[in-house]
Amino acid sequence: MREEDVPRLVEVSLAADALFADAGLALPEDDPREMLEHVLGPVGPDGVRRAPDRFAAVLVAGEPAAGLAALVELDGAAHLEQLAVHPDLGRRGIGGALLEAACAHARAAGFTALTLTTFRDLAWNAPFYARRGFTELPAEEWGPELAAQWRAEEQAGILVAPRIAMRRGLTPDAPLEG
Secondary structure, three states: OOHHHHHHHHHHHHHHHHHHHHOOOOOOOOOHHHHHHHHHOOEOOOOOEOOOOOOEEEEEEOOOOOEEEEEEEEOOEEEEEEEEEOHHHOOOOHHHHHHHHHHHHHHHOOOOEEEEEEEOOOOOOHHHHHOOOOEEOOHHHOOHHHHHHHHHHHHOOOOOOOEEEEEEEOOOOOOOOO
């Protein structure tokens, strides 16, 4: 991600969030800039982003940005904080390509798994990830950081429909989808 991508990424994220309302899920309003700051750190007074002292990345597809994949580390695994594609550009493989790029980026950073939380029943959520090798991760297998992430999502009002945590192995011998 480049700083000049931020306004477009905000637009992409907000437009993608509108799909949930179209599906009947009333999510709380959110400011995508807060997610970007959480993932990549704040922008200092000099205009330079202060990267966190941990694994973090925001991958961007397209010019101008059509979508994003935001990654952090939780419990020793890469964690997909957000995957968003502008709805006007949906169903063109951008989300799948971003997901595979996120998996490749995490694997290159030495991670053996990627986790995420998502809505269980929305076609572009858990079923989308399941088709790409993710399986449900039972709560008893969550680490403390994933459990804290779940609680934070709950406190933010995101749990408006059944949600699950999912995991995909990223072992060196496991081929990534193309």
